[in-house]
Amino acid sequence: DQQVKQNSPSLSVQEGRISILNCDYTNSMFDYFLWYKKYPAEGPTFLISISSIKDKNEDGRFTVFLNKSAKHLSLHIVPSQPGDSAVYFCAASDRDSGAGSYQLTFGKGTKLSVIP
Amino acid sequence: DAGVIQSPRHEVTEMGQEVTLRCKPISGHNSLFWYRQTMMRGLELLIYFNNNVPIDDSGMPEDRFSAKMPNASFSTLKIQPSEPRDSAVYFCASSPFGRLGTDTQYFGPGTRLTVL
Numbered sequence: 001d002q003q004v005k006q007n008s009p010s011l012s013v014q015e016g017r018i019s020i021l022n023c024d025y026t027n028s029m030f031d032y033f034l035w036y037k038k039y040p041a042e043g044p045t046f047l048i049s050i051s052s053i054k055d056k057n058e059d060g061r062f063t064v065f066l067n068k069s070a071k072h073l074s075l076h077i078v079p080s081q082p083g084d085s086a087v088y089f090c091a092a093s094d095r096d097s098g099a100g101s102y103q104l105t106f107g108k109g110t111k112l113s114v115i116p
Numbered sequence: 117d118a119g120v121i122q123s124p125r126h127e128v129t130e131m132g133q134e135v136t137l138r139c140k141p142i143s144g145h146n147s148l149f150w151y152r153q154t155m156m157r158g159l160e161l162l163i164y165f166n167n168n169v170p171i172d173d174s175g176m177p178e179d180r181f182s183a184k185m186p187n188a189s190f191s192t193l194k195i196q197p198s199e200p201r202d203s204a205v206y207f208c209a210s211s212p213f214g215r216l217g218t219d220t221q222y223f224g225p226g227t228r229l230t231v232l
Contacts, residue, residue, distance in 0.1 A: 045223065
């Protein structure tokens with residue numbers, strides 16, 4: 001059972017426009033969320049994160065929005081650039097699990113293509 | 117910092133052979149994670165260590181898989197015997213650990229394993 005779902009396997013956007021990547025989760029214990037970006041033949045790299053006590057976090061062209069009641073988060077990239085073309089993974093953790101470290105549960109990813 | 121180092125980058129082997137994947141985490145990081153990425157299942161956590169101690173290996177698919185972390189700067193993931201369905205990209209990630217620490221995990225470039 002997938003606890004973190006990215007229902008769109010791919011997304012194409014024109015350069016300069018907004019890219020919106022979506023992520024849904026089912027585990028209400030998740031309290032920290034991250035987005036990773038992955039280029040081919042490389043490992044995922046951290047992009048931006050948000051704690052469940054916030055509903056928005058912004059870093060330059062990247063903004064993550066969290067709707068806890070809907071168990072939904074989204075990543076907005078504006079303006080989109082060709083270099084943003086990559087696979088984007090949503091991830092979540094339960095900081096209060098007491099497991100001693102923060103396990104991340106990943107979605108399957110959305111491949112973003114920014115067309116020049 | 118060199119980042120997380122994984123070797124080999126590519127491994128092609130025949131069914132039944134033993135495969136050993138290696139990982140050097142970022143210096144000072146005391147949590148280490150092994151993931152497997154496939155098209156069908158996305159990024160799956162196999163096992164993670166805190167301070168060289170395995171904490172959760174529930175993601176290890178079968179007894180054919182084993183992982184060790186003999187010291188803070190080295191870990192191995194071994195598959196014996198390997199099977200074609202083990203073909204995937206295997207990632208190692210590390211992170212600093214602590215209640216007030218970061219959830220951010222830093223990934224290596226991955227090892228692409230092909231079992232014929």
